[in-house]
Amino acid sequence: MIDLHCHLLPGIDDGPKDMDAALALAAQAVSDGVTHSVLTPHIHHGRWDNSIPGICQAVHSFRSALSDSQIPLTVAFAGEVRVGAEILTMLPRDEIPFLGVWGSKKVMLLEMPHSHILPGTDKIVRWLLRNNVMPLIAHPERNKSVMRNSDNLNFLIELGCLFQVTSGALVGQFGESAKTCAEVLLKKGVVTVLASDAHHVKRRPVNLSCGFEAAKKIVGLKLAQQLVYDNPLKIAGSIFSSASSVALIK
Numbered sequence: 001m002i003d004l005h006c007h008l009l010p011g012i013d014d015g016p017k018d019m020d021a022a023l024a025l026a027a028q029a030v031s032d033g034v035t036h037s038v039l040t041p042h043i044h045h046g047r048w049d050n051s052i053p054g055i056c057q058a059v060h061s062f063r064s065a066l067s068d069s070q071i072p073l074t075v076a077f078a079g080e081v082r083v084g085a086e087i088l089t090m091l092p093r094d095e096i097p098f099l100g101v102w103g104s105k106k107v108m109l110l111e112m113p114h115s116h117i118l119p120g121t122d123k124i125v126r127w128l129l130r131n132n133v134m135p136l137i138a139h140p141e142r143n144k145s146v147m148r149n150s151d152n153l154n155f156l157i158e159l160g161c162l163f164q165v166t167s168g169a170l171v172g173q174f175g176e177s178a179k180t181c182a183e184v185l186l187k188k189g190v191v192t193v194l195a196s197d198a199h200h201v202k203r204r205p206v207n208l209s210c211g212f213e214a215a216k217k218i219v220g221l222k223l224a225q226q227l228v229y230d231n232p233l234k235i236a237g238s239i240f241s242s243a244s245s246v247a248l249i250k
């Protein structure tokens with residue numbers, strides 16, 4: 001499986017605090033059946049001011065540690081970008097690390113607040129699409145407005161966005177409302193990928209296999225495989241095959 005959204009880099013956001021914790025998460029990913037992970041630290045202005053050079057440096061150290069520990073996980077990186085006006089200046093400055101491509105557009109992992117849908121989100125998304133960027137909306141099933149009524153996501157569906165549901169949500173890790181919402185979105189056929197959004201081996205583990213099994217019961221084997229393998233590969237294949245993402249499998 002290919003995990004397109006996880007926080008495995010140490011000391012860079014609210015993921016693992018140190019390299020040992022990061023390696024434990026990576027080992028957990030491998031045990032779970034993940035071969036490739038795109039590391040997506042938060043990029044959230046004023047809270048997690050991560051930038052491409054800083055993430056690059058952290059990835060370099062993490063790859064060395066994975067290799068030293070003989071953990072066969074291939075990693076690339078992007079970022080989980082918080083929705084906000086900052087995006088309008090970051091994009092022209094090439095400050096956004098993309099997840100890959102979808103057709104002719106670059107794919108950006110876009111995070112909404114959990115509490116509501118930020119007014120103006122539609123304008124930012126339209127602007128992104130005009131600028132050849134396809135938003136992949138992170139964990140819509142955990143947004144309170146969407147949990148209340150999944151139709152509140154319709155404007156983003158109609159704009160053509162992609163959607164990432166969290167594997168743990170399908171097994172109740174985030175409560176009953178998020179679980180129901182994740183199931184509704186799956187049944188609607190709007191989910192593009194499942195990802196772990198892992199942060200911690202116990203509290204927020206890599207459990208993509210649980211999500212896959214749960215999805216299989218709802219949409220069947222073929223579609224469930226698309227969510228954890230085919231679509232993630234379609235999006236991120238290019239960043240894994242680039243020179244900067246050389247496979248670490250020994």
Ligand SMILES: [Fe+2]
Pocket residue numbers: 005006007080138197
């Ligand atoms: Fe995340």
